[in-house]
Amino acid sequence: MSLPSEKVIDAWIRLMRAPQAVLAAMEARVKAAELPPLTWYDALWALERAAPKGLRPADLEREMLLAQYGVSRLLDRLESAGYIERRPVPEDKRGQTIMLTPAGRATRRRIWPVYARAIQETIGSRLTDQEATELTRLLGKLG
């Protein structure tokens, strides 16, 4: 296994910095609007897409790239905010199904326009659609 080229190292540096800056800018806006963080949005949106079946915690684990305990703690917070419900699953008594509540759905919808504007300002206004597509392709090779 060889060492990385200069160009690869440059890409690494940018890859660690740029997304962090973009995320921080977006979180700042959302927070200024007194809305919950991106992690909450991600979970709520995944659950909304999966409605009405709901998701198992392990599904969220895969979708959100979180550890098992991370999902557990995130669900604790969403549950005490009243945004999700934990339901037992009949076929497997170890497991549970996570369901979005109406309040969770409403909040997800309230957050989206704020994120959408932030995405447009931090990404959309700086890249052409063609560049965005190319960026998606390149990042996809790293996943």
Next chain:
Amino acid sequence: MSLPSEKVIDAWIRLMRAPQAVLAAMEARVKAAELPPLTWYDALWALERAAPKGLRPADLEREMLLAQYGVSRLLDRLESAGYIERRPVPEDKRGQTIMLTPAGRATRRRIWPVYARAIQETIGSRLTDQEATELTRLLGKLG
């Protein structure tokens, strides 16, 4: 201000996921080698480049995209590990200069080969140099 296109939204999703996955993979390797995290490496490397003059905490703040208190706490940890020294600056009694110690320098050098291999495996082996350059350019537009 218009809403983001589908292509921009796709780029956003990948931009939030791919770097997270890359970072997690790298941290896992470094941790397996019982070496300190990327944040420590970043700070040590910035200080090594700035030697022998050292850096002010505000410089690290800018370079590492950290908040003032974040730098303060990181320096606490680096100091108790013996990797840096805080020195008063004569011209401004509020301020300080951060200096890398020989132990800090040695540790930075011990970490690098491990990161270098991880960078090569997670990025270098998946992108051509040309793609890496294009990725750097696109991410640069977001910074």
Next chain:
DNA sequence: TAAGATTGAATCGTCAATCTTA
């Protein structure tokens, strides 16, 4: 009043251990 930097309290993330059911 503001700039450089730190800190107590609270929140969030991580590790290792645990509990329950398969």
Next chain:
DNA sequence: TAAGATTGACGATTCAATCTTA
């Protein structure tokens, strides 16, 4: 023994307040 999920203890991050010097 292993899979799904949670938890206590601990470390890291964040917020708001503070301290010191300019």
